[in-house]
Amino acid sequence: MSHTVTVEPLGREVEVADDQTILEACLRAGVWLPHSCTHGTCATCKVEVLDGDVDHGEASSFALMDFEREEGKTLTCCARPQTDVTIEADIDVDEELEIHPVEDFTGTIVELSDIAHDIKRLRIELDRDLHFNAGQYMRVIVPGTDGIDRTWSMANSPSENRIIEFQVRNVPGGVATDGWLFKDAALGDSVQLSGPYGRFVLRTWEEEKPVVMLGGGTGLAPLASMVKHALLDEAYDGHITLYAGGRTVADLYDVDVFRAMEEEYPDQFTFHPCVSAEEPPEGYRAGFVSTAMEEDFDKLTGYQGYMCGSPAMVEGCLKSFMSRRLFPRDIFHEDFFNEGDKQKGVGSPLIKR
Ligand SMILES: Cc1cc2nc3c(=O)[nH]c(=O)nc-3n(C[C@H](O)[C@H](O)[C@H](O)COP(=O)(O)OP(=O)(O)OC[C@H]3O[C@@H](n4cnc5c(N)ncnc54)[C@H](O)[C@@H]3O)c2cc1C
Ligand code: FES
Incomplete structure (x- = not known):
């Protein structure tokens, strides 16, 4: 029917x-x-x-x-x-954006490794190629449940179509993380997933506007996909400044990966790992990603701003971007809502959703 x-x-x-x-x-x-x-x-x-x-x-x-x-x-x-x-519907899709219809995939876990004290890298080989825009996400059906699904963002470049990468933080009491990924999941396991979803994508066609990105925790994942797409696939020629935040150095991951990219693309990419709850070692910034960004930029008019992380982190960063006169139309965000947020009704009145 x-x-x-x-x-x-x-x-x-x-x-x-x-x-x-x-x-x-x-x-x-x-x-x-x-x-x-x-x-x-x-x-x-x-x-x-x-x-x-x-x-x-x-x-x-x-x-x-x-x-x-x-x-x-x-x-x-x-x-x-x-x-x-x-x-x-209010359909305000950019003409330049390539739309990839959502499809079902079967995947096999080919990597499951610890990359920070509570974060895993999960790489899944798909049964066929996935076409997506840098910044999009998949819905993964949690094995062992009655079809419960969770959303995780691709951290790989869209040019890697067959093996996709997720970076997932453990949420105590969470069905997909505590209850499966950090407990029973193993190499070779089969996973059902669908996608791509989402409108948080790198606007490669706006090359005249330099990019500032703020990522908290695994909010770095979709930003990593965007940076790899811009630099490695040569999809965007403008400059990107990426701030990655955690409470301590032990919360951050792939710092060496971004540092290597910074060395290889000195004119195009700047990377700042930031720690908010301990004295930063050399090469790290003190405070939240938004604090470090505010120290570096007096004015962001004419830039594009991307931010991703918990709803609270996104709200704080939005205020910072606006304090630096970034136009609202040039601000893009992905809030990592979870089931608890749905019950609490989080979400800022400042943010047009
Ligand atoms: C677009 C999008 C992309 C995302 N991408 C990523 C990513 O790349 N990496 C990543 O790590 N995360 C990402 N997330 C978050 C992810 O989807 C999950 O929310 C996260 O992995 C936790 O899932 P879980 O099943 O383990 O926890 P859940 O089962 O969703 O539980 C989360 C918390 O809510 C509480 N809770 C559950 N149900 C209730 C209830 N009924 N009432 C009150 N509290 C409740 C739980 O105790 C727990 O503390 C993304 C979210 C969105 C929306
Ligand atoms: S996409 Fe429907 S409420 Fe978020």
Whole structure:
């Protein structure tokens, strides 16, 4: 059984099966709709239902409030049509952005290594090539669960299509991390995943605008993909300054990898590892990534700013970027929401989602 969803203002019709959300069906059909977390938390995918009925599913009551439900709004990442439906979405996709439809993949774990005291590098060989934009993520079905999935960002360049890399931090009590990846996962295990998802991508076509990136913890992962794509694939000629933050040196990873890139591309890339909870050794900066960035830049007008990490970290960095007069249209972020955030209703009123 399926229902037809008409997406305005595109006028495109998409068949949505009973077990699919509107977003899932559209992304698989190559019809791009705005989205970020795909788990009912961030509200980026909010649309107007012009006609027909939807079940709002798992939408957080913070991301989709009661009065909005009454006004006919829904979150496409959670909504399942109950009848044929017409929605109106705010589709502001850049023309230059190549859209890769979402597909299912089967993967095999080919590397699982400790790269910081609570972070693992997980490399998965896929059954066929994946095409994605630097900064995007996959949904991974957690083995041993009833189809629960979690989202992890690719840290590899999009030119590496067959083996993808995730960098994952352990979350105590977390289903996917504490309950599987840091417990039972092993080389050779099979994994089901789908993607690519997300709109946090490196705008390689805006080469006249230098880039500043702020990453907290494993928020470095999508930024690593962007940096590798820019430098190693020669996808972006402008300058990139990357700040990677952790509480202590033991929280940071791949410092040597970025230092090597800095040496190889001195005119194009600058790297600053930052520690906020201990005296920094030589070559490291003191404080948060945003503090170090503010020390280095008086004004960021004309730049592009990318930030990724916990919702609290992203909110702090947004204020820093704005204090340096970076235009909101040039600020891009990925918030690593988790299930706890969905219940708490995190998210800044400063951030347009
Ligand atoms: C777009 C995107 C990209 C991401 N990319 C990465 C990445 O590259 N690397 C990375 O490390 N992380 C990433 N994340 C975060 C990732 O998706 C997971 O949230 C994270 O790995 C934890 O998953 P988990 O299943 O272990 O924890 P969860 O099971 O989601 O639990 C997280 C926390 O919430 C608590 N919790 C769970 N359920 C409830 C509840 N009902 N009520 C209250 N509290 C609850 C748990 O106790 C735990 O403390 C990304 C998130 C997003 C949205
Ligand atoms: S993408 Fe739907 S709420 Fe985040």
